[in-house]
Amino acid sequence: MKYTKLGALTVSRLGLGCMGMSHLYTGHSRDEASSIRTIHRALDLGVTHIDTAELYGPFTNEELVGRALVGRRDSVVLATKFGLMSHVGNAGPVDSSAASIRVAVEGSLTRLQTDHIDLYYQHRVDPATPIEDVVGTLSELIAEGKIRHIGLSEAGRETIRRAHAVHPIAALQSEYSLWSRDADDGTLDLLRELGIGFVPYSPLNRGLLTGRLRTRDQLEETDWRLTNPRFLPGAIESNVAIVEEIAEIGGEVGATPAQVSLAWLLAQGDDWSPIPGTIRVDHLEEDLGALDVTLSAEQVQRLTDITPAVGGHHTEAQARLFDR
Ligand SMILES: NC(=O)c1ccc[n+]([C@@H]2O[C@H](COP(=O)([O-])OP(=O)(O)OC[C@H]3O[C@@H](n4cnc5c(N)ncnc54)[C@H](OP(=O)(O)O)[C@@H]3O)[C@@H](O)[C@H]2O)c1
Numbered sequence: 001m002k003y004t005k006l007g008a009l010t011v012s013r014l015g016l017g018c019m020g021m022s023h024l025y026t027g028h029s030r031d032e033a034s035s036i037r038t039i040h041r042a043l044d045l046g047v048t049h050i051d052t053a054e055l056y057g058p059f060t061n062e063e064l065v066g067r068a069l070v071g072r073r074d075s076v077v078l079a080t081k082f083g084l085m086s087h088v089g090n091a092g093p094v095d096s097s098a099a100s101i102r103v104a105v106e107g108s109l110t111r112l113q114t115d116h117i118d119l120y121y122q123h124r125v126d127p128a129t130p131i132e133d134v135v136g137t138l139s140e141l142i143a144e145g146k147i148r149h150i151g152l153s154e155a156g157r158e159t160i161r162r163a164h165a166v167h168p169i170a171a172l173q174s175e176y177s178l179w180s181r182d183a184d185d186g187t188l189d190l191l192r193e194l195g196i197g198f199v200p201y202s203p204l205n206r207g208l209l210t211g212r213l214r215t216r217d218q219l220e221e222t223d224w225r226l227t228n229p230r231f232l233p234g235a236i237e238s239n240v241a242i243v244e245e246i247a248e249i250g251g252e253v254g255a256t257p258a259q260v261s262l263a264w265l266l267a268q269g270d271d272w273s274p275i276p277g278t279i280r281v282d283h284l285e286e287d288l289g290a291l292d293v294t295l296s297a298e299q300v301q302r303l304t305d306i307t308p309a310v311g312g313h314h315t316e317a318q319a320r321l322f323d324r
Contacts, residue, residue, distance in 0.1 A: 001013065001045065001046025001047065001048075001288075001291070002291060003048070004197070004270055004271060004272070004273055005197060005271065006119070006149075006151075006170045006171040006196075006197025006198075006199065006271070006273060007149060007168055007169065007170030007171060007195060007196055007197055008149070008168070008170065009077060009118065009119060009148070009149045009170045009171070009197070010048075010077070011048055011049035011077045011197075011273045012046055012047045012048045012049050012273065013266065013273060013291060014047065014049075014262065014266075014273065014274055014275075014276065014287065014288055014290065014291060015047060015048075015049025015050065015051055015079075015199070015273050015274070015275040016038070016039065016042045016047050016049065016050055016051065016275060016276070016277070016278075016284070017051045017201065017202075017275040017276060017277030018035070018039070018050060018051060018052045018056070018061055018064070018065050018277065019051075019052070019053070019056045019061060019277055020277040020278070020279055021035035021038075021056075021061060021064055021277075021279050022035075022056050022057045022060045022061035022064055023055070023056040023057055023058075023060075023061055024223070024224040024225070025206075025207075025223055025224070025225065025277075026218070026219050026220040026223045027220070027279055028279065031279050032064060034279050034280060034281070035064060035068075035279045036064065036067065036068045037281055038278060038279055038280060038281050038284050039065065039068040039069070040068065040072075041281045041284055041285070042284055042288075043072055043075060043076065045284075045285070045288055047288070048075060048076055048077050049076075049077050049079065049273050049275065050065060050069070050076050050077070050078055050079065051079045051080075051173075051199070051201075051275045052065045052078075052079070052080045052081075052112075053080055053081035053082075053084075053121075053123055054080065054081065054082060054084075054085045054086065054104055054107060054108055054111075055081065055084045055085050055123060058085050059085070059107070059111060062080060062107075062108055062111035062112050063111045065078075065112060066111050066112040066113040066114070067113070069112070069113070069114075070113060073113070073114055076118075077118045077119060078112060078114065078117055078118045078119070079117070079118060079119035079120075079121065079151065079173075079199075080108050080112065080117055080119075080120065080121070081120070081121040081122070081123035081151075081153060082096070082100070082101055082104035082105065082108070082120065082121075082122065082123060083095060083096045083100075083101075083104070083122045083123040083124055083126060084123045084124060085104065086100045086101075086103040086104035086107060087100055088100045088103055093321070094123075094124045094125070094126045094127075094128075094321060095126060095128075095129075096122055096125075096126035096129045096134045096137075097126075097128075097129050098133065098136075098137040101134070101137050101138070101141075102137075105117070105120070105141055105146055105147065109146065115145070115146075116145060116146060116147060116148060117146065117147045117148070118147075118148045118149060119147075119148070119149045119150075119151050119170060119171060120138060120141070120147040120149070120150060120151065121150075121151035121152060121153045121171075121173055122134055122138075122151070122152050122153060122155070123153050124153065124154060124321045124322075124323070125152070125154070125155050125156070125159050125323035131155075131159050131162050131163045131166075132162060132163075132165075132166050134163070135150060135163045135166040135167050135169075136166060138150045138167065139166065139167045142167075149170035149171075150163075150167060150168075150169050150170060151169065151170055151171040151172065151173055151199070152169060152171075152172050152173070153172070153173040153174065153201075154173075154174050154175070154321070154322045154323060155172060155174075155323045156187070156322075156323040156324045157185075157186055157187055157190050159323050160172060160187070160190060160191070160194070160196070161190065161194070164194050164196065168195075168196075169194070169196050170196065170197060171196060171197040171198065171199050171273075172187070172191055172196055172197075172198055172199070173198075173199040173200075173201050173275075174187070174198075174199075174200070174201065175200070175201050175202045175313055175314075176198070176200035176201070176203065176265070176274075177200065177202060177203045177204065177205050177209060177261065177265065178205070178209060178246070178261055178264060178303060178306050179205050179208075179209070179230075179239075179306075179308065179309035179313070180202065180205065180309075180313045182322075182324070183198070185324075188269075191271075192269075192271070197271045197272065197273065198269065198271060198272045198273075199272070199273055199274070199275055200265055200272060200274045200275070201274075201275055202277075202313070203261065203262060203265055203274040203275065203276050204258055204261055204262070204276050204277075204287075205230065205239075205261075205309065205313070206225055206228065206230075206231075207225070208230060208231070208236075208239050208240070208243070208309075209243060209246065209257060209258065209261040210243075210256070210257055210258040210261075210283075211240070211243040211244075211246070211247055211256070211257040211258070212258075214236075214240045215236065215240075216231060216233065216236060219231070227315065228311070228313075228314070228315070229311030229312045229313075229314075229315065230309050230310065230311040230312070230313065231311075232311060234310075235309075235310040235311040238310040239309050239310055239311070242306065242307045242309065243257050245302075245306055245307060246260050246261060246303070246306065247260075249295070249299050249302060249303060252299065253293055253294070253295065253299070255289070255290070255293045256286060256289075258276075258283075258286055258287055258290070259286065259287070259289050259290040259293050260290075260293065260295070260303070261290075262274060262276060262287060262290035262293075263290045263293035263294075263295050264295065264300060264303045264304075266290060266291070267295055267300050
């Protein structure tokens with residue numbers, strides 16, 4: 001395993017996203033044992049970066065991660081998120097009021113069976129609570145030993161700058177992949193300027209970039225992806241066809257589309273720790289194989305120039321929660 005820094009925090013170069021073990025995706029309802037085996041295998045292979053949120057489930061994903069980490073907590077950088085679930089008063093759907101953060105952190109600590117969270121993210125920026133106040137509350141939690149580092153998710157440049165002026169931000173977590181490049185709007189440059197790490201989420205475009213998810217029929221009827229623009233009838237067929245461009249480069253380097261997609265992300269910067277999600281040991285092992293894939297500069301450029309996906313990466317309602 002290779003390691004990197006998110007701000008002052010050392011994490012494995014690839015992390016493990018645990019959301020799909022309890023939330024949104026096909027398979028989570030029947031596969032807790034497989035999920036826990038996957039977390040254990042990740043730790044055995046040197047993964048130290050484990051990502052969850054109180055939203056996932058809701059709550060049950062933190063409980064699952066907490067159970068999986070019993071006896072192994074100290075070898076893990078545990079990241080979770082607040083701001084979309086715990087509401088004190090009438091606020092919502094986003095709520096980063098001090099009272100709500102206090103409720104959220106206590107709940108997460110209990111469910112995760114730990115006395116501290118290593119990386120605590122604001123899940124979505126709350127327009128009603130100035131970011132200075134949010135980071136002020138989080139600084140208090142650091143002083144109390146409940147959290148160690150602060151992260152933001154889908155935050156825009158002005159928010160990042162203002163937050164970092166109050167207390168160092170360790171990481172920004174935003175959707176980023178071959179097909180999702182919103183952070184190219186100057187956000188990535190700002191992170192480098194401020195020394196903030198980047199955690200690309202949904203790095204496999206929620207499974208599409210693996211080339212194995214090819215039809216809507218593969219998804220259970222409750223799977224959230226059936227409503228995602230890139231999975232809609234008409235779009236998914238086009239997107240699956242584009243993955244052939246990735247498979248072609250995979251053929252040149254002896255790697256799968258998932259590995260090539262992750263290797264392209266790893267080639268973007270040493271200060272990134274992508275968090276692919278899986279509930280399967282074989283998929284985890286394949287994804288970690290990306291660390292051994294070397295792409296030439298010409299291959300990286302071809303991937304950078306890949307045909308864009310058909311459809312946005314979120315619905316319009318979800319995108320309204322992004323801070324842009
Ligand atoms: N901050 C935020 O707002 C936010 C939003 C979304 C996600 N996240 C975080 O980011 C993590 C990752 O994102 P994600 O789970 O949405 O998407 P992802 O990592 O892009 O894709 C996950 C999907 O890919 C499949 N997959 C993974 N490796 C595979 C392989 N080698 N072959 C075939 N299929 C493979 C998984 O299925 P199997 O389980 O069957 O392998 C799963 O359906 C989440 O778990 C969560 O922690 C954060």
